[in-house]
Amino acid sequence: MKKKKIITEDGSPSLYLEQLNETYHSKNGAITESDYVYINEGLAYWSNQNKQMSPKIFEMGLGTGLNAYLSYVFVVDYKMSCEYFAVEKYPLSLKEVKSLDMQDALPDSDHKHFFDQLHKADWGLSLLKKEFLFKKIEGDFLTLDFDNQFDVLYYDAFGYHAQPEMWHEAALQKCHDILSPGGVWVSYCAKGSVRRILEKIGFCLERLEGPPGKKEMLRAIKKV
Ligand SMILES: C[S@@+](CC[C@H](N)C(=O)[O-])C[C@H]1O[C@@H](n2cnc3c(N)ncnc32)[C@H](O)[C@@H]1O
Numbered sequence: 001m002k003k004k005k006i007i008t009e010d011g012s013p014s015l016y017l018e019q020l021n022e023t024y025h026s027k028n029g030a031i032t033e034s035d036y037v038y039i040n041e042g043l044a045y046w047s048n049q050n051k052q053m054s055p056k057i058f059e060m061g062l063g064t065g066l067n068a069y070l071s072y073v074f075v076v077d078y079k080m081s082c083e084y085f086a087v088e089k090y091p092l093s094l095k096e097v098k099s100l101d102m103q104d105a106l107p108d109s110d111h112k113h114f115f116d117q118l119h120k121a122d123w124g125l126s127l128l129k130k131e132f133l134f135k136k137i138e139g140d141f142l143t144l145d146f147d148n149q150f151d152v153l154y155y156d157a158f159g160y161h162a163q164p165e166m167w168h169e170a171a172l173q174k175c176h177d178i179l180s181p182g183g184v185w186v187s188y189c190a191k192g193s194v195r196r197i198l199e200k201i202g203f204c205l206e207r208l209e210g211p212p213g214k215k216e217m218l219r220a221i222k223k224v
Pocket of ligand 1: 023024025034060061062063064065066067087088089090091139140141142156157158159163166
């Protein structure tokens with residue numbers, strides 16, 4: 001699909017897909033959204049509840065790698081370690097990633113090398129940093145099997161209008177199945193039907209204040 005680079009409100013870049021009329025991140029700030037939804041309300045929240053522990057993180061939709069990069073920075077800053085699995089059905093080419101110039105907008109210049117590394121890493125193999133075991137898997141979240149139990153799940157699919165199947169019960173049930181008890185699911189999405197499905201599946205739901213431009217977002221905890 002044809003992609004167009006856009007610059008979002010906080011100055012960070014993202015991609016627009018004409019065919020789906022959809023962006024990879026919020027137009028109100030790509031880094032701001034990723035940092036708030038996935039790092040603050042997902043990873044940092046879990047880490048606060050599970051001090052001194054190393055989470056297994058799962059990302060649905062690696063895309064530009066922004067969430068993976070911000071997670072790496074968080075883990076290094078807080079002297080933690082983690083395992084990070086990311087699945088991606090339509091990987092961006094290295095050329096597409098380069099043309100984004102995401103590196104210029106990234107925080108923490110000391111760590112920028114990791115952004116390149118995560119994209120250059122082979123699919124299916126693990127890239128081992130001292131504190132960050134990174135594995136990216138090429139394939140469809142809906143059909144792949146995952147044998148791990150994850151502590152934090154970043155659900156970063158395209159929006160409901162572009163990809164309704166990713167917000168239906170089967171996909172959300174799969175999220176529940178691969179989370180460990182007490183595991184945290186987070187997404188920018190706050191759609192009522194999605195919230196009701198998550199509750200029906202058995203999650204404890206929280207409606208949180210959303211990132212800039214969005215009233216709410218969702219956090220769902222798998223019951224212990
Ligand atoms: C909203 S974008 C978010 C991308 C990414 N998290 C980022 O920060 O750039 C959604 C991503 O999910 C991927 N995706 C969509 N459907 C998928 C599926 N069924 N399995 C795996 N990845 C999928 C898309 O290709 C895209 O990269």
